[in-house]
Amino acid sequence: MSLTFYPITKELYDYAVCHRTYASDPLMQKLRSETMALGEISEMAIPPEEESFLSILVAACNAKTAIEVGTFTGIGSIAIARAFPQYGKLVGCEINPQWIALAYKCWKEAGLEHKIEAKLGPALKTIQELEEEVRFDFAFIDADKENYENYYELLLPKMRQNGLLDNMFWRGRVLCSEKSDKDALVLNRLNDKLSNDTRIESVLLPIADGVVIARKKS
Ligand SMILES: C[S@@+](CC[C@H](N)C(=O)[O-])C[C@H]1O[C@@H](n2cnc3c(N)ncnc32)[C@H](O)[C@@H]1O
Numbered sequence: 001m002s003l004t005f006y007p008i009t010k011e012l013y014d015y016a017v018c019h020r021t022y023a024s025d026p027l028m029q030k031l032r033s034e035t036m037a038l039g040e041i042s043e044m045a046i047p048p049e050e051e052s053f054l055s056i057l058v059a060a061c062n063a064k065t066a067i068e069v070g071t072f073t074g075i076g077s078i079a080i081a082r083a084f085p086q087y088g089k090l091v092g093c094e095i096n097p098q099w100i101a102l103a104y105k106c107w108k109e110a111g112l113e114h115k116i117e118a119k120l121g122p123a124l125k126t127i128q129e130l131e132e133e134v135r136f137d138f139a140f141i142d143a144d145k146e147n148y149e150n151y152y153e154l155l156l157p158k159m160r161q162n163g164l165l166d167n168m169f170w171r172g173r174v175l176c177s178e179k180s181d182k183d184a185l186v187l188n189r190l191n192d193k194l195s196n197d198t199r200i201e202s203v204l205l206p207i208a209d210g211v212v213i214a215r216k217k218s
Contacts, residue, residue: 005206016049017047017048017049020048020049020052021052022052022055023048027078027106027109027110028048028051028075028078030106030109031073031074031075031078031106032045032048032075034073034102034106035072035073035075035102038073044072045072045073045075046075046076046079046142046166046208047208049207049208050076050166050207050208050211051075051076051078051079052079053207053211054076054079054080054083054140054164055079055080055082055083056083057083057138057162057164057213058079058080058083058084058138059083061137061138061161061162062085062137063080063083063084063088063136063137063138063161063162064084064085064087064088064089064137065088065089065090065135065136065137065138065160066080066081066084066088066089066090066091066136066137066138066139066140067090067091067092067093067127067136067138067139067140067155068080068090068091068092068093068139068140068142069093069123069127069139069140069141069142069143069151069155070093070094070123070141070142070143070144071092071093071094071099071100071103071118072094072099072103072142073099073102073103073106074092074099074102074103074104074106074107076140076142077090077092077103077107077116078106078107078110078112080138080140081107081110081112081115081116082110082112084115088115089115089116089117090115090116090117091117091119091126091130091136092116092117092118092119093119093121093123093126093127093143094118094119094120094123095120095121095122095123095143097120100118100120103118104118123143123144123147123151124147124150124151124154127151127154127155128154130158134158135158135159135160136155136158136159136160137159137160137161137162138161138162138163138164139155139159139162139163139164140163140164140166141155141163141164141165141166142165142166142167145167145170145183145186145187146182146183146186148165148186148187148190149186149189149190149193152165152190152194156199156200156216159216160216161215161216162213162214162215162216163213163214163216164211164212164213164214165190165194165211165212165214166208166209166210166211167187167209167210168187168190168191168204168209168210168211168212169206169209169210170183170184170187170209170210171209174187174188174191174210191204191212194212194214198217199216199217200214200215200216200217201214201215201217202214202215
């Protein structure tokens with residue numbers, strides 16, 4: 001097995017972030033500065049390269065319906081919704097009304113409010129209450145880690161094709177699964193499960209905080 005990889009530096013990371021399409025998109029820049037102004041909690045937002053990655057993935061698989069579990073201030077939802085064709089629909093699950101209010105403002109500014117339906121409340125309940133026949137082309141799981149496996153199991157039967165799970169490195173803590181670190185244990189167990197799950201084909205990519213792409217097998 002090849003062990004070839006190139007360790008990333010801050011300079012190389014910044015270089016990568018600058019070298020992408022829409023790197024200086026004014027709407028995203030504005031939303032990012034409003035998110036940063038929230039202080040430490042802004043760390044929850046997906047990084048710029050992941051935002052572009054999401055858009056490209058959604059467009060590449062021609063997704064028209066999607067669900068985001070954990071919407072926060074809306075960066076991921078905008079990245080997904082603007083990659084849709086004319087009639088796409090995203091369900092955005094979020095527990096905190098303050099974040100949804102901020103996201104909604106930006107959806108309107110982006111002219112995407114008709115493509116995104118915010119579902120306020122615990123995402124587990126939202127997903128359980130979806131109509132039986134609802135199906136998604138794409139899912140982005142990015143909320144409370146303790147429920148990641150539940151989100152995965154509930155959404156898999158509803159998926160037509162691809163899904164993405166964020167924070168699967170949990171800032172490196174998946175490597176040292178201390179009993180006290182429940183989220184690291186959950187994610188470590190889920191990484192093991194996903195790589196052996198015959199229902200999907202998956203890869204854990206070393207970008208952002210570790211991103212799993214899972215393709216549902218037909
Ligand atoms: C990492 S952030 C999501 C970042 C977002 N996807 C983005 O594009 O920037 C996680 C979000 O999940 C929300 N959240 C946490 N637990 C939740 C739950 N049980 N149900 C719904 N949302 C939840 C948090 O309020 C937070 O906004």
